[in-house]
Amino acid sequence: MKIDPRTKIIIVFLISSAAVMITELSSLLFLLLLTLILCRLFSVALSGPIKKLRKLLYFLVVLALIQSIFTPGGEVLVTAGGMRILTTAGLETGISIIIRMSVIVFSALIIASAPAMDVVYGLIAMKLPYEIAFMVLLSIKFLPLFREEFADSLTAVQLAGADLVKIPLKQKLSLYSYVLTPSVIKALNRARFISLSMESRGFRAYPDRTSYCKLSMRGMDYVAIIAASAAVLLVVSYNFNIIG
Amino acid sequence: MSFYTINSLTFSYAKTDKLFQNISFDIDVNQHIGLVGPNGCGKTSLVKLMLGILRPRGGEIYLEGSNIKDISLSDVGKKVGYVFQNPDKQLFCPTVLEQMRFSFTYGSSEPGEDIDDKINYYLKTFDLIQYKNFSPVKLSRGEKQRLALASVLSRNVKFLILDEPSTGLDILRKKELENCLMTLKQEGKGYMIISHEAKFLDKYVDQLLRLRPEGVEYV
Incomplete structure (x- = not known):
């Protein structure tokens, strides 16, 4: 059954807001579980993104480790030269960061599962100015x-003969700075061409924009929003000890 | 031993819809080949496989006897010069001169080689000397194509792969490219050219390799 893109936008907004609010590790785990169930219900293929996320895992682990080092409290787990390197509180903070990031990334996949133009139409239907909605699409x-x-x-x-593995760190850094600047310029140029192409086809010529695509919320959409809101509310309440 | 040995190569971007299947051929280091085939038949993909940019679904590619999957891109680049179909993808340095110098600074140069002389020669040949302090981003499509060609031709590689090198060149610059190809031939260096220009290929290649989904054949 086709779900209205607004339903997906609302659910993702609720989940990512909850991910920022929630502080307890157990609540975050519940939220991650809820996000994965929703991904499954919305038929989001997770294997590809998980493979890509594995590349990000190293960065997340380093981030978590730095956080855990600078978070005092709890029992000391690792010391070096009399200095506390890792504590239970620090470890908890680090793991929380990894789970929070995972929740945000997986929930974003729910929106990514909808065609990009549907998301734009969804945002316009939610009274966002169409210029801003298209800007979101371009970004x-x-x-x-x-x-x-x-x-x-x-x-x-590399094909020009530079070995990124073997060259010294100083040269490697200058090499990356070499590559970064033209990459930004080329990406900006391509974005500029897209905007030129849009404007040449009358984009922003009129204050309003009509569309053949008419969105309509059905019963299933309302059920999905209410059920997801209730589940998120439950997790948030559990986090702030309102229930359980 | 052949310079390139392509053995039962199969490739597709998706798991289904194979672009080509079980193709095999050899290339010698001093061979001059034209790779032809209709649009979308996978000519550029085949070249990217031969360079190790893409990984095959099946079969093997050997470069001087070593499996391409065991060779780093930079080591491939030291033996094979590649002119991309889109020069924008090839130019990454802040200035034209730095683009020309890059391979000599970060790659390799032969002892006693006068790099500046060589660079100036190719900049003059391709009429780029007046742009040497310009950013490649600011050059026109044809100028970018000329710079991509100049930077690859100036390098000490054994074999060149040129993906539609004459695109965007005017008659004069095409003539310069043809002179460079003649020089390469005289130096005993081999090359493979992807092109749709039959006349251009007839003049500068010894054999045509036609790529089809069911295989390749020398024509």
Whole structure:
């Protein structure tokens, strides 16, 4: 059954807001479980994004480790030269960060499962000015565009004979600065061409914009929003000890 | 031993819909080949596989006897020069001169080689000397194509792969490219050119390799 994009936007807004509010580790785990169940219900394929997330895991672990080092409290787990490196409170904070980030990323996949134009129509139907809605679409497209440009430049650098593994760190850093600037310029240029193309087709020529696509909320959408809101409310209440 | 040995190569972007299947051929280091085929048949993908940018679904590619999957991109780049179909993807340095110098600074150069002379020669050949302090981003499509060609031709590689090198070149610059190809031939260096220009290929390649979904054949 086709779900209205507004339903997905509202549910993702609720989940990501809850992820920011919730502080307890157990509540965050419940929220992650809820997000994964919703992904399953919305037929979001998780295997591909999980593979991509594995590359990010190293960064998340480092982030969690830094957080845990600077968070005092709890029992000391690891010390070095009399200095507390890891405590139970620090470890809890670190794990919380990883789970919070996972909740935000997985919930975003629910929106990503809808066609990009449907999301734009959904935002317009939610009374967002259409210029802003299209801006959101372009900014979502910008990141993969930038990633593609950067990857292409890195391939070109290596094919020009530069060994990214063997060269000294100082040279490697200057190499990345070499690649970064043109990648940003190229991605910006491509974004500029897209906006030119849109304007040449009459974008922003009139204050309003009509569309063949008419969205309509059905019973299933209301059920999904109410059920997801209740579940999120339950997790938030559990976190703040209102229930349980 | 052949320079390139392609053995039962199969490739597809999705798990289904194979672009080509079980293709096999050899290339010698001093061979001059034209790769032809209709749009979308996978010519550029085949070249990207030969460079190790893409990974095959099946089969193997050997470069000088070593499986391409065991060689780093930079090591491939030291042996094979590649001119991308889209020069924008190839140019990453802040200035034209730095783009020309890049391979010599970060890659390799032969002892006693006068790099500046060599760079100036190719900048003059492709009429780019006046732009040497310009950012490549600011060049026109044709100028970018010329810079991509100049930076690859100036390098000490054994074999070149040129993906539609004459696109965006005017008659004069095409003539310069043709002169460079003649020089490469005289130096005994091999190359493979992807092009749709039959006349251009007839003049500068010895054999045509036609790519089809069911296989390749020398014509």
